[in-house]
Amino acid sequence: MSARISLNVGREKSLLRKHPWIFSKAINKIKGKPMLGDTVDVFDSKGNWLAKGAYSPESQIRIRIWSFDEHQEIDRDFFFNKLQKAQVRRDWFIAQGKLTGYRLIAGESDGLPGVTIDKYDNFLVCQLLSAGADFHRYTLVSCLKELYPDCHIYERSDVDVRKKEGLEPVTGWLTEPQDSTECVIEEHGIKIHVDIATGHKTGFYLDQRDSRLTAGKFAKDKTILNCFSYTSTFALHCAANNAKEVINVDVSQSALDMGKRNLDLNGLADANVSFVKADVFKLLRTYREEQRRFDMIILDPPKFVESKAQLTGACRGYKDINMLAMQLLNPGGILLTFSCSGLMEASLFQKVVADAALDAKRNVYFVERLQQAADHPISSNYPEGYYLKGLVCQVE
Ligand code: SAH
Numbered sequence: 062m063s064a065r066i067s068l069n070v071g072r073e074k075s076l077l078r079k080h081p082w083i084f085s086k087a088i089n090k091i092k093g094k095p096m097l098g099d100t101v102d103v104f105d106s107k108g109n110w111l112a113k114g115a116y117s118p119e120s121q122i123r124i125r126i127w128s129f130d131e132h133q134e135i136d137r138d139f140f141f142n143k144l145q146k147a148q149v150r151r152d153w154f155i156a157q158g159k160l161t162g163y164r165l166i167a168g169e170s171d172g173l174p175g176v177t178i179d180k181y182d183n184f185l186v187c188q189l190l191s192a193g194a195d196f197h198r199y200t201l202v203s204c205l206k207e208l209y210p211d212c213h214i215y216e217r218s219d220v221d222v223r224k225k226e227g228l229e230p231v232t233g234w235l236t237e238p239q240d241s242t243e244c245v246i247e248e249h250g251i252k253i254h255v256d257i258a259t260g261h262k263t264g265f266y267l268d269q270r271d272s273r274l275t276a277g278k279f280a281k282d283k284t285i286l287n288c289f290s291y292t293s294t295f296a297l298h299c300a301a302n303n304a305k306e307v308i309n310v311d312v313s314q315s316a317l318d319m320g321k322r323n324l325d326l327n328g329l330a331d332a333n334v335s336f337v338k339a340d341v342f343k344l345l346r347t348y349r350e351e352q353r354r355f356d357m358i359i360l361d362p363p364k365f366v367e368s369k370a371q372l373t374g375a376c377r378g379y380k381d382i383n384m385l386a387m388q389l390l391n392p393g394g395i396l397l398t399f400s401c402s403g404l405m406e407a408s409l410f411q412k413v414v415a416d417a418a419l420d421a422k423r424n425v426y427f428v429e430r431l432q433q434a435a436d437h438p439i440s441s442n443y444p445e446g447y448y449l450k451g452l453v454c455q456v457e
Contacts, residue, residue: 098196115193293320
C-alpha cells in the first residue's frame with residue numbers, strides 16, 4: 062500500500078487549484094516509509110483525499126502530483142495516455158509549421174512533472190529531472206517505443222537540478238546505440254543541424270521558433286546584430302528574408318561553427334553573415350566605442366536567474382545589455398529582447414527594458430509581445446510554465 066501524507070492546516074489550497082507541487086513545509090505527517098520516486102497519497106489536515114504524486118525525500122518540492130483522480134493508477138496506461146494527449150495537443154501547429162523538431166512533453170505543463178521529451182526528426186531526447194520522472198523511466202521508454210516505433214531514444218539528464226532530488230547525472234542511449242547523434246530538423250521552411258549529445262539542453266532551443274519567424278519578418282535590407290546566437294538560427298531566418306548583413310555573437314565556438322553549417326544547409330552560404338566569438342557584454346561596449354550602428358539587434362541571453370536572491374542582479378544584467386543595444390541602434394531601429402528567466406515576470410521585464418530606455422536616452426515603443434512557442438504550453442494550473450518573454454521594441 063502506498064504511503065499516506067497529511068498536510069498542515071490550510072496547505073491544501075494550491076492542490077485544490079490543481080497546482081502540482083507540495084513543498085516540504087506543507088507536510089504534517091507521513092504514514093509509511095516512502096522511498097525516492099514512490100507514489101504516495103496526499104490528504105488534507107481533516108483526512109480528505111486530495112491527490113497522488115511522486116515522493117522526493119531530499120527535495121524542497123517533496124511531492125510532485127501525478128493525478129487528482131483517486132481512481133487513477135500511476136501505471137503504463139497513465140503515461141501512455143499523457144504522451145498521446147500531448148501529441149494530439151501539438152498536431153495542429155506541427156502540421157502548420159511543417160515541424161520535424163518539437164517539444165513533446167514539457168514537464169508540469171503537460172501533466173508529467175519533471176519529464177521533458179523533445180523530438181528531433183527520428184530522435185527522442187528525454188530529460189528526467191525529478192525523482193518521480195526517474196522512477197518511471199523504463200515505463201516512459203516502453204510507451205515511447207510503442208508510440209514512435211521509428212525513433213531512437215537518448216537521455217540527456219545531465220542537469221544540476223537532479224542533485225536537489227538526490228539523483229546523479231545520466232546521459233546515453235535508452236534504445237539501440239546509433240553511430241551519430243546528429244540530425245537535421247525543419248521549422249517554418251528552415252533546416253537546422255542538431256546534435257542531441259553535445260548541444261545545449263536537449264540539443265536545441267525549440268522554444269524560440271516563433272520569435273525567429275518574427276525576426277525574419279523585420280529583416281529585409283537591415284544590418285542585424287544577433288547576440289547570444291547559439292547555432293545562428295535567428296540569422297538563418299534573417300538571411301532567408303534578404304537581410305543586408307547579419308553578425309552572430311556567442312561565446313561558444315562550436316555553436317558558431319554549427320551556425321556556419323546551418324547557412325550552407327539552407328543554401329545561404331553567399332549571404333552576408335559573419336560569426337564573432339565574444340562576450341556580448343564586452344562586445345556591445347566595444348561597438349559603442351567604435352560608434353557602430355545597426356538597424357536591428359536581437360538579445361536572447363541565457364537564464365540569469367536561478368533563485369529569487371539573484372533577481373536584483375539579473376535586472377542589472379538585463380538593463381545593461383538592453384541599454385547598450387538601444388544605444389547601438391539607428392533611429393527607428395528594432396530591438397528584439399528576451400528573458401527566459403521564469404522568476405522574472407513579464408511586467409518586471411518590461412520595466413527593466415523601460416529603465417534601459419531612460420538610461421539610453423531613447424524613446425521606445427513596445428510594438429509586439431513574444432513568448433515561448435506552443436509546444437511549451439502554459440497550463441492554467443501551472444503559471445510557472447510561462448518563462449520565456451520577448452518584446453519587439455521600436456527605438457527612436
Ligand atoms: N538565440 C539562440 C539561443 C540562445 S541561448 C537560439 O535561438 O537558438 C544562449 C546562448 O548564449 C548560448 O549559446 C550561450 O553559449 C551564449 N552565451 C552565454 N553567455 C554569453 C555571453 N556572455 N556572451 C556571449 N554569448 C553568451
